[in-house]
Amino acid sequence: MAIAVEQFFLDPSYRGTLQRQLQERVTDAILAGRFRPGERLPSSRGLARHLGISRITVTLAYTDLVANDYLSSRGRSGYFVSDSAPRPPSFPIPVRTASTVDWTRAIGQRMPEPKILNRPEDWRGYRYPFIYGQTDARLFDHQNWRKCALQALGTRDFAALTEDSYGRDDPQLVDQIIRHILPRRGIVADPSEVLVTMGAQNALWMLAQVLLTQRRTAVMEFPCYPALREILEQSRCNTLDVAVDGQGLPPEDVPPDADVVFVTPSHHCPTSATMPVARRRALLERAEAHDFLIVEDDYEFELAFTNAPSPALKSLDRAGRVAYLGSFAKSLFPGLRLGYVVAPEPLIRELRALRSLTLRHIPGHIQRATAYFLAQGHYDAQVHKMARAYRERRAVTEIAIQTNGLTLAGASGFGGSSFWMQAPDGVQAATLADRLRARQVLIEPAGAFFGTGRDPETHYRLAYSSITVTDIPEGIRRIAEEGRALGHTAA
Amino acid sequence: MAIAVEQFFLDPSYRGTLQRQLQERVTDAILAGRFRPGERLPSSRGLARHLGISRITVTLAYTDLVANDYLSSRGRSGYFVSDSAPRPPSFPIPVRTASTVDWTRAIGQRMPEPKILNRPEDWRGYRYPFIYGQTDARLFDHQNWRKCALQALGTRDFAALTEDSYGRDDPQLVDQIIRHILPRRGIVADPSEVLVTMGAQNALWMLAQVLLTQRRTAVMEFPCYPALREILEQSRCNTLDVAVDGQGLPPEDVPPDADVVFVTPSHHCPTSATMPVARRRALLERAEAHDFLIVEDDYEFELAFTNAPSPALKSLDRAGRVAYLGSFAKSLFPGLRLGYVVAPEPLIRELRALRSLTLRHIPGHIQRATAYFLAQGHYDAQVHKMARAYRERRAVTEIAIQTNGLTLAGASGFGGSSFWMQAPDGVQAATLADRLRARQVLIEPAGAFFGTGRDPETHYRLAYSSITVTDIPEGIRRIAEEGRALGHTAA
Numbered sequence: 005m006a007i008a009v010e011q012f013f014l015d016p017s018y019r020g021t022l023q024r025q026l027q028e029r030v031t032d033a034i035l036a037g038r039f040r041p042g043e044r045l046p047s048s049r050g051l052a053r054h055l056g057i058s059r060i061t062v063t064l065a066y067t068d069l070v071a072n073d074y075l076s077s078r079g080r081s082g083y084f085v086s087d088s089a090p091r092p093p094s095f096p097i098p099v100r101t102a103s104t105v106d107w108t109r110a111i112g113q114r115m116p117e118p119k120i121l122n123r124p125e126d127w128r129g130y131r132y133p134f135i136y137g138q139t140d141a142r143l144f145d146h147q148n149w150r151k152c153a154l155q156a157l158g159t160r161d162f163a164a165l166t167e168d169s170y171g172r173d174d175p176q177l178v179d180q181i182i183r184h185i186l187p188r189r190g191i192v193a194d195p196s197e198v199l200v201t202m203g204a205q206n207a208l209w210m211l212a213q214v215l216l217t218q219r220r221t222a223v224m225e226f227p228c229y230p231a232l233r234e235i236l237e238q239s240r241c242n243t244l245d246v247a248v249d250g251q252g253l254p255p256e257d258v259p260p261d262a263d264v265v266f267v268t269p270s271h272h273c274p275t276s277a278t279m280p281v282a283r284r285r286a287l288l289e290r291a292e293a294h295d296f297l298i299v300e301d302d303y304e305f306e307l308a309f310t311n312a313p314s315p316a317l318k319s320l321d322r323a324g325r326v327a328y329l330g331s332f333a334k335s336l337f338p339g340l341r342l343g344y345v346v347a348p349e350p351l352i353r354e355l356r357a358l359r360s361l362t363l364r365h366i367p368g369h370i371q372r373a374t375a376y377f378l379a380q381g382h383y384d385a386q387v388h389k390m391a392r393a394y395r396e397r398r399a400v401t402e403i404a405i406q407t408n409g410l411t412l413a414g415a416s417g418f419g420g421s422s423f424w425m426q427a428p429d430g431v432q433a434a435t436l437a438d439r440l441r442a443r444q445v446l447i448e449p450a451g452a453f454f455g456t457g458r459d460p461e462t463h464y465r466l467a468y469s470s471i472t473v474t475d476i477p478e479g480i481r482r483i484a485e486e487g488r489a490l491g492h493t494a495a
Numbered sequence: 496m497a498i499a500v501e502q503f504f505l506d507p508s509y510r511g512t513l514q515r516q517l518q519e520r521v522t523d524a525i526l527a528g529r530f531r532p533g534e535r536l537p538s539s540r541g542l543a544r545h546l547g548i549s550r551i552t553v554t555l556a557y558t559d560l561v562a563n564d565y566l567s568s569r570g571r572s573g574y575f576v577s578d579s580a581p582r583p584p585s586f587p588i589p590v591r592t593a594s595t596v597d598w599t600r601a602i603g604q605r606m607p608e609p610k611i612l613n614r615p616e617d618w619r620g621y622r623y624p625f626i627y628g629q630t631d632a633r634l635f636d637h638q639n640w641r642k643c644a645l646q647a648l649g650t651r652d653f654a655a656l657t658e659d660s661y662g663r664d665d666p667q668l669v670d671q672i673i674r675h676i677l678p679r680r681g682i683v684a685d686p687s688e689v690l691v692t693m694g695a696q697n698a699l700w701m702l703a704q705v706l707l708t709q710r711r712t713a714v715m716e717f718p719c720y721p722a723l724r725e726i727l728e729q730s731r732c733n734t735l736d737v738a739v740d741g742q743g744l745p746p747e748d749v750p751p752d753a754d755v756v757f758v759t760p761s762h763h764c765p766t767s768a769t770m771p772v773a774r775r776r777a778l779l780e781r782a783e784a785h786d787f788l789i790v791e792d793d794y795e796f797e798l799a800f801t802n803a804p805s806p807a808l809k810s811l812d813r814a815g816r817v818a819y820l821g822s823f824a825k826s827l828f829p830g831l832r833l834g835y836v837v838a839p840e841p842l843i844r845e846l847r848a849l850r851s852l853t854l855r856h857i858p859g860h861i862q863r864a865t866a867y868f869l870a871q872g873h874y875d876a877q878v879h880k881m882a883r884a885y886r887e888r889r890a891v892t893e894i895a896i897q898t899n900g901l902t903l904a905g906a907s908g909f910g911g912s913s914f915w916m917q918a919p920d921g922v923q924a925a926t927l928a929d930r931l932r933a934r935q936v937l938i939e940p941a942g943a944f945f946g947t948g949r950d951p952e953t954h955y956r957l958a959y960s961s962i963t964v965t966d967i968p969e970g971i972r973r974i975a976e977e978g979r980a981l982g983h984t985a986a
Contacts, residue, residue, distance in 0.1 A: 024871060028872070031871070031872030035675070035872075069872075072876040073880070089879075090875035090876065090879045092679075101813050102815065102839075103814065103816070105788070107842060108841075110706065111705055111706065111845050112705065112711055113704060113707075114845065115845055116848065128654065138659060141653055144657065145563075150645070150648045153644070154645060157644055157645070159637070162630075165830055166632075166828035166831075168824070168830060202855070206854040209852060209853045209854070214602055214604055215601065215603050216604075217604060220603055263603075297596070322592050323592075323595045323596065324593065325594075333659070337657035338659035339655070339656055339658050340860075341854065341855065348593075348594035348596065351602065354606055358606045361606060361700060361722075362700045362853065363697040363700070363832065363854065364693070367832045369830070370860070370861070380522070381518060381526075381563060382563060384522065384526060384581035385563040385564050385581065388564060388580075389564070
């Protein structure tokens with residue numbers, strides 16, 4: 005039996021080549037049982053005429069389908085659905101029914117509702133996106149990433165790509181982290197002291213699981229990275245906030261009964277305050293005196309461009325009290341979900357066992373591609389390029405902030421990718437953000453950094469990692485304008 | 496100042512092109528501070544002669560280093576270390592010190608020691624690897640996987656690759672799972688009822704966290720998938736084993752106080768028993784009568800080649816009591832770490848919140864590459880090819896088992912990728928495996944399926960997913976030979 009050309013049509017909204025669309029039409033029809041084994045496909049000439057496309061496109065699609073065993077070619081007789089093509093299922097598809105289970109009761113452990121995002125999903129469509137933590141396509145070295153990823157897809161890396169590696173990490177990535185990244189932070193480590201994680205979120209979560217119990221006390225900075233707050237709340241340990249000042253966390257305010265202290269010394273999240281070396285030493289001494297551990301989140305360390313970067317807290321740690329946490333979210337991209345923990349071996353061993361239990365290992369391809377990106381120097385070039393662009397954007401933003409009379413709430417000697425800002429008197433940051441959104445400007449109200457019920461509703465974060473330098477002045481001007489308008493209404 | 500050619504050397508053990516090695520030499524030296532900004536590199540002619548390589552290789556390496564801002568080209572004067580090349584760190588590197596922390600005390604929650612692997616890391620070097628769950632390079636469609644991965648690395652998918660997508664999944668992958676995979680299992684689902692996971696391990700772990708507490712009871716099959724046993728032990732719920740027979744789990748043996756029952760109905764892990772439809776209905780009725788939930792692990796469903804596959808338990812579930820779990824570990828490869836859960840929306844919502852907390856989301860690239868592989872029909876062709884090869888291998892293995900008088904411990908009408916075997920009387924499976932290893936044969940003693948202290952030491956798994964059909968008879972012959980030799984010693 006011959007399949008009629010009328011069974012074929014093209015979807016103008018299809019995102020992909022004509023050849024691929026044609027192939028999908030055929031495979032979908034075979035899998036749905038509409039085209040059956042032995043049936044003849046239309047001639048390439050006839051189908052091309054019917055669809056108004058070139059004959060070579062049809063021929064290429066057919067050839068590929070033969071290679072994949074959907075079609076078979078019988079010389080001059082044409083193309084047929086292959087006898088060994090995948091079959092549709094032989095049983096009828098039931099109708100969907102609603103669950104009658106009482107899920108409120110059935111769910112044993114309720115998770116905290118994830119915080120609502122401060123930015124719309126389509127943020128790339130906005131002209132003035134002062135948003136944090138996403139990748140700037142203008143700065144990311146996509147071409148070399150593709151090259152490295154393609155290399156990691158090669159035959160030589162077949163095992164690294166495909167194997168179930170249970171608890172193991174890619175030795176090439178661990179080697180690169182140890183030789184290439186940690187020395188810049190003043191950290192020396194052995195492979196047994198490094199664990200690769202699914203980004204910083206996964207690292208913080210695992211550290212909280214392994215180090216905390218319901219009888220232990222975790223100290224966090226106030227304000228604080230919202231994801232850490234959620235993780236600690238869910239772990240059910242006791243938590244204590246310690247307010248930061250212009251130099252980050254004051255060590256003398258850490259209570260003696262602390263078990264684990266979570267800090268961001270290079271630049272505090274979100275105020276960007278950098279902890280001076282004297283304070284770092286004092287914090288380590290206090291940890292030794294009161295026997296607590298420290299988790300150092302060194303996020304964005306690559307972006308220390310306003311001054312020479314200070315070495316990590318971990319590099320001053322002689323007693324092995326610090327678990328150090330790095331991430332590729334900012335230097336590469338957050339969708340990669342790649343980070344690492346550097347800590348004494350007994351702790352790494354426990355974290356590895358937890359990782360094995362929860363997800364086994366990090367996908368091999370991601371690890372190997374990153375190892376190549378590091379080994380071939382692209383990481384350094386990338387970080388260098390970003391730092392240069394951010395320095396320029398930061399300078400332009402700073403001038404615009406002054407010119408327009410906006411209020412800085414924190415300053416940093418570090419760099420980074422954002423400013424910590426205060427809304428005008430009587431103006432709620434969330435209201436300001438809402439009003440600005442209608443004017444193509446995105447800013448991030450900072451409530452989540454303070455925690456539920458403790459938001460002064462006065463702060464916002466102004467990030468320059470996803471906005472062009474030329475758009476910054478006008479964006480800031482609009483923020484000031486809306487701020488003044490709202491301030492007048494409030495007064 | 497000029498950099499002398501003597502600073503360059505080649506490492507014959509380097510795995511990569513000459514050009515890449517040369518680039519790494521230069522970037523390493525710049526980052527270590529050995530080559531400084533403004534210094535002149537050797538001429539391409541001089542360096543090529545010194546290293547005994549072609550001049551074009553040196554020129555290509557230099558050109559790439561210019562593009563990445565490590566070098567600058569000054570026309571006829573040659574190549575220099577760029578003034579804006581990345582700088583080495585400015586502080587001295589400390590020496591490594593041992594941790595003085597008492598980690599036995601500091602670790603709050605100890606994780607179960609992951610089970611020791613039953614196979615050597617270098618299993619690919621063995622001639623007769625009857626090992627389970629790894630990818631066969633002869634069967635995997637590596638070429639089309641590369642094509643799809645490369646497509647997912649393109650500019651059009653930049654956001655899918657790079658973005659922090661918080662709790663969201665790739666809509667294209669979810670769509671493919673719903674339209675392309677679930678219908679073959681008789682399952683109809685809405686996107687809100689699907690969650691992408693880091694493989695089956697992650698799915699089972701999350702389900703245990705959300706559904707179980709210390710006051711609830713989980714039922715598992717006996718023997719049972721070892722990773723599930725570890726997950727349930729660590730979750731601290733009550734656990735009960737129910738022994739399977741030749742038709743899988745007997746529903747009437749599930750105690751009425753069960754809260755969650757973990758089953759592998761399509762083919763029981765590890766005995767490969769298939770649960771008949773009547774039992775499936777009985778299990779669902781019992782779940783309704785005693786108000787328990789069911790987690791259906793439908794692993795390897797793609798390999799149902801000996802009979803037409805029966806629809807999933809989930810497809811018979813009118814009350815919404817079943818959480819269905821699928822994985823791409825067998826059909827694609829385990830290093831991908833990709834799986835999914837299909838369950839009622841209130842449960843998916845909790846699982847999603849837990850996933851956000853523990854690791855945020857699954858890497859975008861992996862999701863999109865898989866979506867393309869599915870959409871373009873490669874997945875079906877792949878599964879088809881595997882099933883065909885496995886069918887042949889299974890038949891040859893079965894004949895060799897009979898010819899050599901080995902003892903089958905379980906039979907299956909399903910297919911799959913392994914046989915469940917019993918060692919000869921008086922012979923420990925682990926001893927047999929050890930002896931065989933010296934003879935290039937790898938089999939998997941099955942102690943982990945029974946749990947600590949309950950291993951009869953009599954069973955092993957014989958997988959044919961990683962051995963060529965031509966090597967099977969000789970491999971089986973050696974197993975029989977060693978078994979007889981050990982049996983004589985035991986007698």
